[in-house]
Amino acid sequence: MAFTLDPLPYAYDALEPHIDARTMEIHHSKHHAAYTTNLNNAIAGTDLENLTIEEVMTKGFEKAPVRNNGGGFYNHNLFWDILTPGGANAPSGELSDALVAAFGDLDKFKEEFTKAATTRFGSGWAWLCAHKDGKLEICSTANQDNPLMPSIGCGGAPILGLDVWEHAYYLHYQNRRPDYINAFFAVINWDKVAARYAAAK
Numbered sequence: 001m002a003f004t005l006d007p008l009p010y011a012y013d014a015l016e017p018h019i020d021a022r023t024m025e026i027h028h029s030k031h032h033a034a035y036t037t038n039l040n041n042a043i044a045g046t047d048l049e050n051l052t053i054e055e056v057m058t059k060g061f062e063k064a065p066v067r068n069n070g071g072g073f074y075n076h077n078l079f080w081d082i083l084t085p086g087g088a089n090a091p092s093g094e095l096s097d098a099l100v101a102a103f104g105d106l107d108k109f110k111e112e113f114t115k116a117a118t119t120r121f122g123s124g125w126a127w128l129c130a131h132k133d134g135k136l137e138i139c140s141t142a143n144q145d146n147p148l149m150p151s152i153g154c155g156g157a158p159i160l161g162l163d164v165w166e167h168a169y170y171l172h173y174q175n176r177r178p179d180y181i182n183a184f185f186a187v188i189n190w191d192k193v194a195a196r197y198a199a200a201k
């Protein structure tokens with residue numbers, strides 16, 4: 001069964017002024033669409049065809065077209081999901097406790113996440129991952145890799161991800177990746193991150 005590009009669960013302009021509508025539209029309707037099409041082409045007629053995307057990440061990641069396009073498909077789905085205009089604008093409950101346990105406080109978490117996102121050379125992603133014991137960890141990965149791929153990144157389940165490819169910010173922020181990273185923190189839906197955290201443990 002082929003993977004499908006779901007529509008964004010909000011309007012392209014819903015994250016203005018932090019992430020502009022034109023960037024969102026091109027990012028979703030061109031970049032994410034291309035990953036989806038190319039993933040389907042890469043798995044058609046293979047034993048990966050009837051797997052979930054999570055299974056494709058662990059079983060197909062050694063094949064470059066599957067790794068690049070499957071990662072692109074999965075990563076962007078996660079990204080759209082945790083970027084919403086509604087929801088909690090700060091973590092609470094057990095997620096907040098886990099962030100404090102791992103990083104000290106929310107500002108320290110933001111500092112470490114920003115460092116991971118800023119220092120990723122070239123294209124890639126920064127991640128907050130939850131391990132099965134509930135511990136949180138930050139890492140970054142290159143290209144469209146992600147921590148579900150064996151021995152890539154920090155392992156565990158990604159519960160928050162930031163796309164730092166230039167296509168994610170160049171139209172509005174040009175070369176100012178740090179400004180884009182800062183804006184990202186204003187549009188995280190922490191309810192969604194908390195749900196992913198609860199499911200990951």
Ligand code: MN
Nearest residue numbers: 031163165168
């Ligand atoms: Mn992207």
